[in-house]
Amino acid sequence: MRRAEALAERSEASRRVQQLRARVISNARHQEGETPSEDAAALLAEADQELDSLEALIRRINLTNSATEVVGGGTLTDALARRDVLRLRHSLLTAAADAAAGSGGHGRQLRSELVMLSALPVAELRRRADEVARDIRGVDTLIQRTNWEVELLA
Template sequence: MKLAEALAERADATRRVEQLRARVVSSARHQEGETPPEDASQLLAEAGEVLDRLETLIRRINRTNAATDMGEGGTLTDALAHRDVLRLRHAVVTAAADAAAGSGERGYGRQLRSELVTLSALPVAELRERADVLAREIRETDMRIQRVNWEADLLD
């Protein structure tokens, strides 16, 4: 099995667990004389089986990520950490640019001469450029990760 297939299976298992959890919750209590919509015990047992499979998948995925070499960028785990931090950097820079540009503020400046003028404390254009560079780097890193996901075999 390829790593990408295991990642898709992990996502499916995670969704399945959430669906089972919701069904257990809705079937956990019922009024006297009525039958619950589903057998909560059976649903819990099924959730346990899916969770056991999920744990195995996560362990194998993590082992594969740590052992898969990405070249100069280190391991796949290193690339994933780098991508996560790039996304956070992009969010911070974009939020700073939006705030400095006055995005989300009502109005477009002063209505009267007596009102205070607000000024940007940050260079919006430079921040937007930096955000664009970060977005490109995120896309490139993500493409490298996706390529490796389809090439790497899942470890036991």
């Protein structure tokens, strides 16, 4: 199985667990004299099995990530960490630029109102955010390519 297929399977398993959780919760209690629409204990057991399978799959994905070398050096785990940090950096830069630009605020309405000045260079922040976004796309492309080239380890 390719890593990309394992990631899709992980996503589907997580979705199934969430659905089973909702069904367990909605059938965990019922009124006296009525029968619940589903057996909550059976649903809980099914969810436990699904979670055990999910854990095994996540372990294999993590093992594969840490053992797979990517173009440019480092492991796939390193590339994933890099992408996560780049996303956080991009979010920080765009939020700072928006705040410094006064996005969402109103300009001065009357001469007696205080003038708000930017404490940060908005254009520079936006330029840096664009560079980081380009870096994110590059790392993401590398990760996606690796996802389809690498077989999941046992």
